[in-house]
Amino acid sequence: MAEILKGMPVVKHMKESQLEQVEKLRENGVIPKLAIVRIGEKPDDLSYERGVIKRFSGVNIDVEVFEYPENISNDEFIKAFEKINNDDKIHGILLFRPFPKTIDEKQVIRVFNPAKDMDGMLNENIAKVFSGDDSGYAPCTPQAVMELLDYYNIDLTGKKVTVVGRSMVVGKPLSMMLLKKNATVTICHTRTKDLMAECKAADIVIAAAGVAKMLNGDYISDGAIVIDVGINVDNDGNLCGDVDFDSCESKASMITPVPGGIGTVTTSVLAQHVIKAAMLKV
Amino acid sequence: MAEILKGMPVVKHMKESQLEQVEKLRENGVIPKLAIVRIGEKPDDLSYERGVIKRFSGVNIDVEVFEYPENISNDEFIKAFEKINNDDKIHGILLFRPFPKTIDEKQVIRVFNPAKDMDGMLNENIAKVFSGDDSGYAPCTPQAVMELLDYYNIDLTGKKVTVVGRSMVVGKPLSMMLLKKNATVTICHTRTKDLMAECKAADIVIAAAGVAKMLNGDYISDGAIVIDVGINVDNDGNLCGDVDFDSCESKASMITPVPGGIGTVTTSVLAQHVIKAAMLKV
Numbered sequence: 304m305a306e307i308l309k310g311m312p313v314v315k316h317m318k319e320s321q322l323e324q325v326e327k328l329r330e331n332g333v334i335p336k337l338a339i340v341r342i343g344e345k346p347d348d349l350s351y352e353r354g355v356i357k358r359f360s361g362v363n364i365d366v367e368v369f370e371y372p373e374n375i376s377n378d379e380f381i382k383a384f385e386k387i388n389n390d391d392k393i394h395g396i397l398l399f400r401p402f403p404k405t406i407d408e409k410q411v412i413r414v415f416n417p418a419k420d421m422d423g424m425l426n427e428n429i430a431k432v433f434s435g436d437d438s439g440y441a442p443c444t445p446q447a448v449m450e451l452l453d454y455y456n457i458d459l460t461g462k463k464v465t466v467v468g469r470s471m472v473v474g475k476p477l478s479m480m481l482l483k484k485n486a487t488v489t490i491c492h493t494r495t496k497d498l499m500a501e502c503k504a505a506d507i508v509i510a511a512a513g514v515a516k517m518l519n520g521d522y523i524s525d526g527a528i529v530i531d532v533g534i535n536v537d538n539d540g541n542l543c544g545d546v547d548f549d550s551c552e553s554k555a556s557m558i559t560p561v562p563g564g565i566g567t568v569t570t571s572v573l574a575q576h577v578i579k580a581a582m583l584k585v
Numbered sequence: 586m587a588e589i590l591k592g593m594p595v596v597k598h599m600k601e602s603q604l605e606q607v608e609k610l611r612e613n614g615v616i617p618k619l620a621i622v623r624i625g626e627k628p629d630d631l632s633y634e635r636g637v638i639k640r641f642s643g644v645n646i647d648v649e650v651f652e653y654p655e656n657i658s659n660d661e662f663i664k665a666f667e668k669i670n671n672d673d674k675i676h677g678i679l680l681f682r683p684f685p686k687t688i689d690e691k692q693v694i695r696v697f698n699p700a701k702d703m704d705g706m707l708n709e710n711i712a713k714v715f716s717g718d719d720s721g722y723a724p725c726t727p728q729a730v731m732e733l734l735d736y737y738n739i740d741l742t743g744k745k746v747t748v749v750g751r752s753m754v755v756g757k758p759l760s761m762m763l764l765k766k767n768a769t770v771t772i773c774h775t776r777t778k779d780l781m782a783e784c785k786a787a788d789i790v791i792a793a794a795g796v797a798k799m800l801n802g803d804y805i806s807d808g809a810i811v812i813d814v815g816i817n818v819d820n821d822g823n824l825c826g827d828v829d830f831d832s833c834e835s836k837a838s839m840i841t842p843v844p845g846g847i848g849t850v851t852t853s854v855l856a857q858h859v860i861k862a863a864m865l866k867v
Contacts, residue, residue, distance in 0.1 A: 426708055426709050426712035426713070427708050427709075427712070429711075429712040429715055429716065430708035430709070430711040430712040430715070431708070432715075433711055433712070433714075433715045433753075433757060434711065434753050434757075460776055461776050461777065461778040462778075463778070469764055471715075471716050475715060475716075475761070475764075478772070479757070482751055482757075482772055482774070485774070485776035487771065487772070487773055487774070487776075487777040487778065487783065488771065488772050489769065489770070489771040489772075490760070490764055490769070490770050490771075490772075491769055492764070492767070492769070494742055494743050494767035494769075495743065495769040496743040496744075496745070496769065501769065504786075
């Protein structure tokens with residue numbers, strides 16, 4: 304049976320140093336603050352928002368939610384967003400996407416200050432992830448994977464890692480982060496010919512394809528480490544990952560659960576980003 | 586014996602369409618023009634510069650060389666560079682790096698207009714390569730690989746491609762370009778544990794490690810395609826690639842030579858970039 308790599312111990316570990324960092328910031332008169340900018344009320348957004356507010360309250364970081372109706376005009380939204388963006392008391396912004404069609408995303412991106420882009424969506428931050436420059440902000444989910452691997456002392460140097468998924472929010476940036484840690488990285492996707500062989504050849508398999516229970520035990524070699532980034536709903540309405548946990552657990556040496564794995568760590572990474580941004584103000 | 590994938594037929598093919606495009610531009614009163622900005626007289630720079638001037642004259646693109654002494658002050662250089670950067674008659678800039686230590690590279694990067702960044706060194710262009718957005722400018726060398734693969738009708742969908750090298754000028758951007766064409770990409774480097782196995786498992790091996798004759802026939806499976814991006818000098822003072830041509834040629838189905846392979850195509854890609862930039866002025 305595999306060791307279960309839960310997210311909560313990683314969160315607790317991060318929380319300790321975050322509490323110290325926030326205390327120092329507050330002593331210096333800087334109250335770290337995140338603005339959440341949301342248009343409409345998508346259930347997924349609201350659920351993530353609640354998670355952020357709860358996690359941030361645990362480490363004494365302020366959160367202000369700016370909520371706009373679905374039918375807000377582009378001009379109105381840009382004006383509101385610019386004000387948030389220019390507010391010195393706000394160190395970071397979490398911006399829910401996709402936007403309604405009435406909003407000109409390119410215009411939003413043009414005004415968005417990369418120094419406040421906490422989920423690494425802007426070109427400046429994307430380029431930094433690509434080049435291995437730590438001065439920017441990476442997307443939170445792939446960084447959560449790296450935090451978890453680090454917490455459980457999983458050394459990546461020379462390891463064969465197969466990443467399933469090539470999205471801009473997980474697969475691609477994660478591949479660059481793994482490469483920086485000297486892993487040999489194979490990036491797979493829907494057009495990969497023999498996905499099973501690619502996964503079986505890996506020391507570490509990271510599933511970020513967005514397909515429920517796509518990888519079962521047949522894809523995993525004995526003793527491999529399995530990291531599940533997926534968050535899906537199965538036929539019974541239960542949360543599940545991209546990995547079929549039961550069949551993989553019997554073969555893997557270590558495996559992350561869903562829920563309670565990577566997803567749990569994501570908001571702690573977001574908190575770390577806000578602290579980093581606030582520290583630049585001291 | 587492998588088919589030799591020479592660069593010159595690719596160049597000739599690109600030249601035909603480039604001549605047409607330049608003619609149309611000139612008819613519209615736009616004379617496409619590249620500025621080469623060089624500090625000092627490094628032999629490699631001078632050699633590449635001569636190659637650019639020759640290739641560009643063949644497709645009627647203007648080139649102006651701006652040469653500065655090694656001891657130019659930062660202020661002087663920035664002032665000169667800003668003038669070139671703001672010159673409407675100049676559509677693209679090729680900037681030789683690394684700079685002397687007296688030059689503040691960050692300041693140069695801050696003033697450099699991404700729309701004139703013909704070798705894709707700025708964050709905006711890097712991020713576009715990463716995200717698969719064709720509206721920017723990729724580094725010329727990895728794009729030369731893609732042009733050659735395309736010219737020789739080498740379909741990448743589902744192919745297993747091993748890239749040896751993870752540099753920002755070749756390995757990383759090339760991996761993203763291959764991924765966009767639906768290849769399954771493995772990125773190897775100095776810390777890869779079993780490089781031979783990674784190469785032998787590949788349908789296509791791309792060597793971009795910068796080590797003379799590093800990959801010999803033992804690394805290549807029968808019938809594989811071998812692309813050599815290296816440009817090195819061997820012990821006898823002759824140009825050679827990262828691939829030991831003779832031992833690989835007998836096993837591969839196709840192989841690029843050095844010299845006369847990928848390197849030959851690079852300046853044609855640069856010309857293509859200048860034409861693309863000039864077209865935005867019509």
